[in-house]
Amino acid sequence: MSQPFTDIDSKALEALIARVTEAKDNHLALSASDCQLLLNALVTLSTMQSRLANHDVTVHKLRKLLGIEKSSEGLGKLLKKSKAEQQRKKKKGPSSKGEDFTPTKPKVVMHSHADLAKGALCPECQIGRMYKREPGSLLRITGQSPFTPEQHVMERLRCNACGAYATAPLPAEVLSDGDSNQKYGYSARALMAIYKYFAGLPFYRQGSIQKLLGVNITASTVFDQVEYVANDIYPVYQALVNLAADAVHYYLDDTTHRILDAKPIEKKARNSDKMKSRCGVYTSGIIATTLEHHSIVLFETNIGHAGEFIDSILQHRHKNSPKPIIMSDALSSNRPTVRVVIGSLCNSHARRQFVDVITHFPDEVEHILTRYAEIWVNDAHTLEQQMLPSARQAYHQQHSLPIMEEIKLWGEEHLSSGKVESNSSLGCALRYFIKHYEGLSCFCTFDGVKLDNNLIEAMLKIIVRDRKNAMFHKTLHGATIGDIITSMIASASEAGINVFEYFTTLQREKVQVRANPERYLPWNYLDQPGSLVN
Structure with a gap:
């Protein structure tokens, strides 16, 4: 004691x-x-x-x-301390995942004296006795090849009477990383997928790096192993697509891509019933926010725009679900056509129109940007105060809508009076703002509407990173594999979980995943290997 x-x-x-x-x-x-x-x-x-x-x-x-x-157990002091802790966390940086991500803790290894113990005679003076002090500490970050080969040799015995063989069983930790006849473990496959579709490391480059590290893996082998990952995680991906159909808010955008064997196809032109030969390949991205505030990130690469991608999702929307909110830029190709929606437009795009012409019209643009900036200040205030959507909308209607109206009236006055030429670069920026004013000011009139589309643009950088390194997909099948894995990586990252352990678990428990994919949704997974919320 x-x-x-x-x-x-x-x-x-x-x-x-x-x-x-x-x-x-x-x-x-x-x-x-x-x-x-x-x-x-x-x-x-x-x-x-x-x-x-x-x-x-x-x-x-x-x-x-x-x-x-x-310390005090008084409610007032506890609340004050809790708020101070929240402010401290906010200063570190806001988390889009709803909670701080917990990094992997280092493995603690204890080292004891082999020939000395507490109470032993001092080896230096041979007079005093040794007693314990605070231990020394060294944090060592070690490096190793991502893929390390292990040769498991199992002892085999044979009966000299009946000739039956008895093979030593593999340890449980070996079988947890793959079947007994599986060369590449679940962990290796998960790393290959993450390196390719998040780090932007092409298949051939992974093979080249591994050759330098002494483990020869070809690019085609890496692709084959990544395809196994896509097959095992596909049921959860499909469950996410189904959930996204009834989301309350969507961020929507796309970026160009390339598929080598993609041929022009006859397809309806956007916002028209006419058929048209189309060949433009795009990767469309969606962030769907559910009623429970879970974020689902989905990508699709094919011949078509983001509007067609959101149409394919909204087709499965429940009839009784309320009108969803779609946040996008002002391109007509991004507008859905199969359901009536609340269409909101990105204010960052409108602001960028003015930023691009500031060198030619410094005084006018400075005035507009100064006023426009106050809207983002107002939005930051609503986030700090953790306002409910209705309170946030009311706050913007009181403080931000007058600013939007002021910019619109300022533009209309300057265009009508001739102070700004209609066809000048500033005139084009003002006409863009005036033309799309209703969609740009939507955050002041409807609950839950966001201010800009920056989140999906940041998410599309994952696709851009892979495109810059690999340059293209060879086939539509390869593009689909990339869409599935990238969507799962992004959705799991938004949930704040360990993606590597998550992918390993989905492969290890692929039979249960196919039977009950909803149980393996990212937010049902705890950041511990193999641990799920029941």
């Missing part, structure tokens, strides 16, 4: 240190009270070391026991 902590305040401790130092310098004896105080301090230190070594006390509790922190 450990000794209790003794409450010694900092002033008493400093005075004791001064008296002990004076007694040591002048060869004086300590008083009985000082000896008792020193003994109490040593007992406290010994108890603290013991409890820390046994991991049976938290840092917060230790600070309380040592008198460093005076």
